[in-house]
Amino acid sequence: MKKKLIQILAMALGICLLTSACTKNTTDAPTSSNKRLALNVGATALPHAEILAMVKDDLAAEGVDLTITEFGDYTLMNPALSEGQIDANFFQHQPYLDDYVKNSGQKLVSVGKIHIEPMGIYSHKITKLDELKDGSIVGVPNDATNEGRAFLLLAHEGLITLKDNVGSSATVNDIKDNPKHLEWKELEASVLPRTLDETDISVINTNYALEADLNPTHDALAMEDSTSPYANIIVVNEKDKDSEAVLKLVKALQSEKIRKFINETYAGAIVPVF
Numbered sequence: 001m002k003k004k005l006i007q008i009l010a011m012a013l014g015i016c017l018l019t020s021a022c023t024k025n026t027t028d029a030p031t032s033s034n035k036r037l038a039l040n041v042g043a044t045a046l047p048h049a050e051i052l053a054m055v056k057d058d059l060a061a062e063g064v065d066l067t068i069t070e071f072g073d074y075t076l077m078n079p080a081l082s083e084g085q086i087d088a089n090f091f092q093h094q095p096y097l098d099d100y101v102k103n104s105g106q107k108l109v110s111v112g113k114i115h116i117e118p119m120g121i122y123s124h125k126i127t128k129l130d131e132l133k134d135g136s137i138v139g140v141p142n143d144a145t146n147e148g149r150a151f152l153l154l155a156h157e158g159l160i161t162l163k164d165n166v167g168s169s170a171t172v173n174d175i176k177d178n179p180k181h182l183e184w185k186e187l188e189a190s191v192l193p194r195t196l197d198e199t200d201i202s203v204i205n206t207n208y209a210l211e212a213d214l215n216p217t218h219d220a221l222a223m224e225d226s227t228s229p230y231a232n233i234i235v236v237n238e239k240d241k242d243s244e245a246v247l248k249l250v251k252a253l254q255s256e257k258i259r260k261f262i263n264e265t266y267a268g269a270i271v272p273v274f
Contacts, residue, residue: 037245040067041234042077042089046210047262047270048232051114052090054261055252062252064245073190075143081237082106088246090114091207093230095145095168107238112250113231115262116271117206119146119153120220124196129157129221132200138182139202141189147171149230150203157222206269216269231273 039059043049052068059066069086071077077089078100092100094110101108126132138159140150148168155162161177162170172184185199192202193212206216216223224230234253236246252258254274262272 035063037064037248038067039064039088039245039249040069040086041249042069042071042080042086042091044074044091044207044211045070045072046207047115047117047266048090048207050265051253051258051262054258055249055255058252058255058257059248062248064248066249073188075188078104078106078108078235081108081235084237087240088234088236088249090232090234092235093145093232095149095230096143097233097235099145108235109238109241110233111236111241111246112234112254113273114234114253114258116224116228116231116273118216118224118228118269118271119149119203119205119230120209120216120223121153121157121201122193122196122204122209122214122220123199123201125200126221129159129201132159132180132182135181135183136200137185137198139185139187139192139195139199139204141192141203141205142186143189144169144171146189146205147186151175153203153222153224156224210266210269217267 041052043052049068049070052066056066056068071080071091074091077086077091078097080086081089082104097108097110100106121129138154141147145168148166148170151160151162151170151174152168154160159180159182160175163174163176166174185195187195189205190208192204193208193214196202201221204214209216209219234250240246259272259274262270
């Protein structure tokens with residue numbers, strides 16, 4: 001009898017210990033499913049911050065708390081990323097990133113293409129490009145990649161010709177023929193919409209056109225077509241390219257939901273590329 005009682009007590013103690021161990025593992029040990037991730041993404045207001053806002057709830061459901069930090073001056077975003085002030089940014093295309101990396105030596109990389117913002121030609125003074133007079137003033141972005149892109153569009157529209165093989169690196173010095181004797185006003189890209197009264201035409205990035213309530217599909221005198229190679233990308237520090245939060249961000253942005261949102265909201269002014 002005494003032996004049987006000892007066996008029962010031993011079994012009870014074992015069950016108790018097992019139960020305690022299981023309870024401790026359940027309550028104390030953190031699991032990946034319960035661990036939330038923080039992700040701070042820098043972006044220009046339109047359309048980038050607007051697109052990011054569409055995936056905020058989706059990412060929250062995936063355990064990622066997304067913070068969207070808007071920058072009025074896009075030139076500050078790559079330095080902010082390099083310095084760790086933000087975890088990713090969404091505003092630029094690959095040629096712009098390549099130029100920054102080349103000149104800064106920072107290890108920033110693209111982790112996904114999202115959309116194209118066709119660059120357009122706008123004016124407050126004319127309604128068609130063939131109305132452009134001799135000696136007209138043309139506003140163009142003053143950063144290396146966007147200025148070259150602007151000159152390519154102007155060349156495509158027959159307003160100038162460029163030297164052979166200059167491509168997107170074209171500058172004022174690479175203009176071969178300028179039959180209308182156009183004069184150039186080189187300004188920061190974000191300023192161009194606000195200075196349309198000071199130029200006859202200006203070549204403007206779509207995001208800044210939208211911020212200025214310009215409708216690219218109706219107000220632009222000419223635009224790049226959908227074959228433009230300047231896709232806007234998500235950029236991170238190289239060491240973070242395979243992080244869980246970044247991968248979830250790219251997956252959420254390259255979704256059917258965002259494709260539909262871009263097509264319905266921007267009606268051709270912005271084109272998804274995934």
